[in-house]
Amino acid sequence: MVTVTVIETVQLTKSYPSVTALDHLDVTVGPGVTGLVGANGAGKSTFIKILLGLVEPTSGSARVLGHDVVGEGAAIRARVGYMPEHDCLPADVSASDLVVHLGQMSGLPYAAARERASDVLRHVGLAEERYRPMGGYSTGMKQRAKLAQALVHDPQLVLLDEPTNGLDPSSRDDMLALVHRIGHEFGIAVLVTSHLLGELERVCDHVVVLDGGRLLQASATADFLGATGSLLVEVQGPTGADRLLGQALVDAGYAARPAEGTLVEVDVRDDATRDVVRDLVVDLGLGLVRMQERHHRIEDVFRG
Template structure:
């Protein structure tokens, strides 16, 4: 059974189409939902939670129709909102216990689960402090904890790294990965930072202007391009010099930024040619590696060529 499934899902406002006939199926594991601001990510989450009605089309979450079973869906799903919505004068422990009870847990079970999830997200020591004194990273962890406290089958994480510094972002991404792979909870995580989703997602759904651009396993986005990235050093024009030598040798080569050159692999001798020419020119070979597609490459190509559902 699909965790999330939509068919022709559309949401329109007087001057904006937020979702445009969206057909997508999302299964277990960690799924990244990516798109620029305004692509329809948050609107989709609100519809999936039964908080906003669709204009047309249908959607199911864990087998339940979002149009008629919003309450049941919200009992089975954890939601981490994008924006800061935490009361400053309440401790993380009290807040998560309260929200656990609102999700149907008895008080004793809510306290026990709260202790567990706050420890899992790294707030065991600070759980009794008022949230108003927390850093942005700590507040994000509180929001994640309350999404997990009732042991949901699915969690919807809306921009969980929003406002975090690089170290805190890495910690949050590690938590997202653990939720999906160690806790066995299905995860739908949104982000406009494409590189983040490459790191944590098993599957990626790309939206553009409310339409499906592509939905694929992450590994399908990151396949080899059939070219090499070559970096050389030794003189200011090292990349240009080697690039011209490769072209003269009959290889397709082009600049890839700075001292980087992208070289199409012609046959099994291509690496030997690159190495030998580098030595002949008296340059230093820093690296020579297969170039792989990135999610942003697919997104850029799709936008440039028009949005084409795949």
């Protein structure tokens, strides 16, 4: 099976007089959902602007869907959808009118733009509200409208900049489900940025981590989430039950320490570790709520 390259950069560099925003970046992005991770100032926004052909690199090269970002920006933007982070919607315009207008700007005839707008607004959950002025929309509805306009011209790639920004937990889950559908059911490649790293673990097939304009790591999400060689144990009992178990494990010769909340983390020493934990829990008269492998998180890349 041939892997399609959606985005490819070679030694991509963008320098300004006082800062280097991107520093010799080598990145390859394929189909599915790819997360772009980095703190403010890591180079994410500059990277997206270069991919859209809006900013020229200082050196190196970048290709999007086979097109060079220098000189072929119009061809790229015809095939790419972009959802900006910030609120940029005209308050007195309906979502339907906006999406139809932007569909026409992308080259669709009026009738086709209206049909596509109706479809994408339904897919993002704005079918009932599409004729209302967007000034009265909630934050979640505004994010859905921005997503709809990025999809109206049936792009091959969408760039989503912080799509869950400002959303409550329920709306965030809905947006993440939409992002997953776009990448896996609609067959549109997705590059999504987020500062909430746990979100990317949930929906992304691959993750690209930037730090100060440099590539820190790029790999399949599953590679980030490999087992750490330790167990997380939760017990039920009187106050301090977790400390009792932790001390008992240390007394038994195991490396154990407090983890999140009242969890106890214990290093797996051998195949008998799980049995030892269970026996100690019973001996202490505690209830075993759960015992599971601890996995790396994307945050661990930054700590390392």
